[in-house]
Every structure is written in C-alpha cells, then in structure tokens.
Amino acid sequence: MAFIEIERLERTIGGLQILKGVDIRLEKGGFLVLVGPSGCGKSTLLNAIAGLQPPTAGDIRIDGQSVLGLHPSKRDIAMVFQSYALYPNMTVAGNIAFPLEMAGVPAAQRAVDVAAVAKTLQIEHLLDRRPGQLSGGQRQRVAMARALVRKPRLFLFDEPLSNLDAKLRVEVRAEIRRLHQATGATIIYVTHDQIEAMTLATQIVVLKDGVVQQAGAPAEIYNAPANMFVADFMGAPAMNMLPGTVGLDGQTLQLEGAEVALPLAVTLEPGRAVTLGLRPEAVSAERAPEGVALELPVEMVEPTGSDVFLGLRLGARLITARLPATAEVGARQAVWLDLSRAVLFDSRSGARIG
Ligand SMILES: Nc1ncnc2c1ncn2[C@@H]1O[C@H](COP(=O)(O)OP(=O)(O)O)[C@@H](O)[C@H]1O
Ligand SMILES: [Mg+2]
Numbered sequence: 001m002a003f004i005e006i007e008r009l010e011r012t013i014g015g016l017q018i019l020k021g022v023d024i025r026l027e028k029g030g031f032l033v034l035v036g037p038s039g040c041g042k043s044t045l046l047n048a049i050a051g052l053q054p055p056t057a058g059d060i061r062i063d064g065q066s067v068l069g070l071h072p073s074k075r076d077i078a079m080v081f082q083s084y085a086l087y088p089n090m091t092v093a094g095n096i097a098f099p100l101e102m103a104g105v106p107a108a109q110r111a112v113d114v115a116a117v118a119k120t121l122q123i124e125h126l127l128d129r130r131p132g133q134l135s136g137g138q139r140q141r142v143a144m145a146r147a148l149v150r151k152p153r154l155f156l157f158d159e160p161l162s163n164l165d166a167k168l169r170v171e172v173r174a175e176i177r178r179l180h181q182a183t184g185a186t187i188i189y190v191t192h193d194q195i196e197a198m199t200l201a202t203q204i205v206v207l208k209d210g211v212v213q214q215a216g217a218p219a220e221i222y223n224a225p226a227n228m229f230v231a232d233f234m235g236a237p238a239m240n241m242l243p244g245t246v247g248l249d250g251q252t253l254q255l256e257g258a259e260v261a262l263p264l265a266v267t268l269e270p271g272r273a274v275t276l277g278l279r280p281e282a283v284s285a286e287r288a289p290e291g292v293a294l295e296l297p298v299e300m301v302e303p304t305g306s307d308v309f310l311g312l313r314l315g316a317r318l319i320t321a322r323l324p325a326t327a328e329v330g331a332r333q334a335v336w337l338d339l340s341r342a343v344l345f346d347s348r349s350g351a352r353i354g
Contacts (some may be wrong), residue, residue, distance in 0.1 A: 001064055003028035003186060004154065009058035011044055018044045019055070020210040027201065029184045033197040035233070036207035042190040045207070046156050049188065062154060078152040082159040083161050084143030086131040093118075093127040093234075096145045103150065117149045120179065137168040141175070148179070157189040161196065173199060194234045196220065206230050225343065228350040231277050237309055240283060240319045242276040244348055256315025260292045263339040264354040273347035278337060280309060283321040288338035295334045 002025040011019040018041045026032045034042050047053040049060055051072035060067050067075050078099075086095050093114055100110045118124045121141045131139055140160060147155060157176075161169045177200055180187055191197055197204050197218070204221045206213040206229075214226040225231035231239045244255040250267035253260050253276060260276070262268065282288075299318055300311025308325050310333055311318040321335050344353045 002026055003030070004032075004065060004188070005059075005061040006045075006049070007059045007061070009045070009048060009060065010056050011041075011048060011053065012056045013044075019048070019211050022060070022207070022212055024205055024212070024215065026186065026188065028186055031180050031187045031189065031200055031202045032205060033201035033203070033209060034188060034190045034205050035192065035197045036193060036213075037233070038192060040207045041210040042192075042207060043158055044210075046079070046158050046190055047189065049154075049186075050077055050156055051075055055297070066189065076152045076155075077154045078147035078150055079156040079158065080143055080147045080160045084140060086139060086142060088123065088131050090130070091127065092129050092131070092134070092142050095131070095142055096127075096149055097293075099146060099150050110279070113149050113272065114145075117145045118150070120182070121145050123285070135240060137164055137172060140164060140172060144176070144179075148183070148185075153186065155185055155187045155189075157187065159191055160189075161191070162193075169196075169275075194236065196342070197234070204234075205260050205289065206233060208233075223343075224352070225277075226352055228275060228277070228345045235279060237280050237320045239343075240278045240280065241345075242278070242314070242317070242319070244274060244276060246270050246272040246274060256317070256335075258292060258294060259316065260337065260339060263342040263345060264343070266354070268353070275345045277343040277345060277349045278319070280320040280322040281308070281342065282338040282341040283312075283319055283325060283335050285321075285323050285333070285335060286338075288336040288340065290340040291336040291338045293334065293336055295332050298329060298331055298333050301329055 004026040006024040007017055009022040022045060036042055044053060048055045090252060096114045096117060097110045100113060118127055121144060123141050123145060126138060141260060161172055164172060189200060201218050203214045204218055208229055215223060215232045219232060221234055242255050244253045246268045247254055248268050248270045251262050253262050296312035296314055298310055299313050302309040303325060306325055308323050308327060310321045310323060312321055312333060346353055
C-alpha cells in the first residue's frame with residue numbers, strides 16, 4: 001500500500017470530462033511532480049485531493065483511508081497556490097501563526113513553531129513586517145512557511161514559482177528541494193516547467209488531456225519516454241523527431257536525408273512508418289561507435305554559456321545538435337548521430353517501440 005493512492009479518478013465539469021481515470025501512487029516522503037500543458041487538468045486534480053472540487057468517480061486514499069468523505073479542513077493537507085493570499089493587515093508572524101491559531105495551538109507553542117519555520121526559510125528578519133512591505137519572493141516564502149508550520153501529512157503546490165522572475169525561481173526551487181530533503185515531507189507539486197520537474201521530483205507524472213501518459217523517475221521519463229508526447233514535452237531544447245520508413249531488410253531506417261541502422265535488436269516490418277527520437281546531446285561532434293556521421297549545413301547557432309546548440313539542416317527539417325561552447329562553428333558541421341541513445345516510436349500511435 002502506497003501512502004497516497006489515487007485510483008481511477010474522474011471529474012466532469014458541465015458535461016466535459018476533465019480527468020479521465022487518473023491513477024497515481026506515491027510513497028511517504030516522495031516528491032511527485034505533475035507536469036503537462038496548460039488546461040490538461042493539473043489544478044483540477046490537486047483541488048480534488050485538497051477537497052476543494054469533489055471528483056465524479058474514483059477514490060483518493062491517504063495512509064489507507066479514503067479522504068473523499070472528509071471536509072478539506074479535516075484532511076491534514078496544506079496547499080500553496082500560485083497566487084498566495086496573505087492577510088494584508090497581519091504581520092508575517094501573524095500570517096504564519098494563523099493556521100496554528102485555528103487549530104487551537106497555545107500562544108507559547110505557536111511562537112516556538114513560527115520561529116523554527118522562519119529560521120528554516122530564512123525569513124526571521126521579516127517577521128514583524130506586513131505583506132505589503134515584502135518582495136514577491138519573500139511573500140512566496142511566507143506562504144510556504146504558513147503551509148509548513150502545520151507539518152501536514154501532505155503538501156500540495158500549484159505552480160508556486162510561476163509568478164517569480166527567473167533568478168528567484170531558481171533560488172526558491174533550490175529552497176523547496178532543501179526543505180523536502182530536510183523534512184522528509186510528502187509533496188505533490190504541479191508545474192508546466194519541465195526543468196522544475198526534472199530537478200525536484202523523485203517521481204514525475206506526465207498528464208495530457210486528463211490522461212496520465214507516463215509515471216516514473218525523472219531519468220526514466222527523460223531517457224525512455226513512453227510516447228512521442230512525453231518525449232517532446234520533456235527536455236529543452238526538445239528531442240529531435242525524425243520520421244522515416246523501415247527499409248526492405250527490416251533493419252535499416254530511411255530518414256529524409258540519411259539512412260541509419262535501426263537501434264533495435266528486433267527486425268521491423270518493411271515499410272512501417274516510424275519516428276527516430278534523438279536528444280540534442282546524442283547529436284554531437286563526438287565520435288559515436290554505434291553512430292552515423294553526417295556533415296550538415298548550419299542554419300542556427302544558439303550559445304547558452306556552457307554549450308552551443310546548432311540547428312542543422314537535414315532534409316526538410318532542422319535538427320538540434322549540442323556541442324561544447326568552445327566548438328568552432330562554420331557553415332557546415334560534422335556530427336555523429338549516436339544511435340545507441342536513440343528511441344524509436346510508431347509514427348501512427350506515437351507509442352515507443354524501443
Ligand atoms: N470550474 C470550471 N468550470 C468549467 N471548466 C473548468 C473549470 N475548472 C477547470 N475547467 C476546465 O478544465 C480544464 C482543466 O483545467 P485545469 O485543471 O485548471 O488545468 P491546468 O491546471 O492543467 O492548467 C480546462 O480546460 C479548464 O478550462
Ligand atoms: Mg493550473
């Protein structure tokens with residue numbers, strides 16, 4: 001039995017099915033990141049767990065007990081939203097202490113708990129201020145402190161960083177990661193940012209149109225995506241997707257502008273439409289023993305500091321290659337396609353073949 005068990009969860013709003021039978025399992029102390037494009041049902045799922053929007057079918061169990069009959073206040077869950085409503089007339093300390101006050105915790109104990117969480121989040125110097133006197137990042141930290149102070153059995157975060165600027169996002173992200181490691185809290189965290197997902201999660205669940213596409217460890221999602229949607233959604237720049245046709249021998253693949261050996265032990269049906277997926281790092285200047293060497297026209301150069309991404313012309317499409325920033329880039333670039341790192345999809349169903 002997993003600590004959190006979400007089973008065949010459905011939610012229909014106005015005749016429209018938003019969640020279509022979602023299954024999720026999470027162990028105690030796990031950090032599950034739910035990712036997916038805008039409108040796929042992430043917030044709907046979180047709200048169902050918190051008890052703010054009841055599901056139309058299915059079950060949600062925490063520690064073996066269904067919580068569906070429980071009022072939100074009785075579920076022992078804390079939620080942090082994208083827009084964090086702090087009480088403007090209360091001090092930061094008052095805001096953080098508020099959930100404890102509601103729970104009937106005596107004042108002396110409240111003071112001890114607030115001081116402890118403020119220390120963890122490094123906001124001790126802000127305790128006497130009011131929300132209006134804080135920056136966005138500071139306010140978000142106060143909102144987190146308010147959620148953390150209760151030590152609930154489950155935390156829900158709904159895109160908590162999306163209102164912060166890029167630098168602050170990275171800082172608060174690191175802080176959330178540290179907090180998880182220090183407290184061992186169980187967390188379900190929603191984001192549409194796949195870098196946030198890769199860096200924070202012990203488990204990633206990819207949702208599309210209310211259907212779970214894949215659940216797994218970050219490396220599993222990145223290296224062995226279940227289908228073309230997951231492959232394309234996770235990773236930036238995106239995975240190169242090269243459509244082709246299986247050759248007459250069943251072991252080669254005719255791509256536009258190249259012929260490659262199929263990166264599979266099995267023989268496929270000749271003529272089958274398949275798509276070869278190659279991450280940018282599998283298209284590089286490094287010699288790949290199980291690879292194909294190509295020399296391609298350079299049409300785009302994108303330096304990122306540590307690396308340079310090149311857009312190379314292959315047939316009708318541009319493929320992204322990743323080279324060290326020190327690489328000397330000319331009008332043409334010799335690259336290796338490392339087929340040992342390739343994944344193959346059925347072009348019609350989008351499912352991974354190998
Ligand atoms: N109260 C509501 N009434 C009607 N449609 C809703 C309501 N809440 C959400 N939806 C619809 O449900 C879908 C999923 O929404 P949401 O869970 O907010 O997506 P996400 O958080 O992944 O961006 C969207 O198409 C949205 O328009
Ligand atoms: Mg949302």
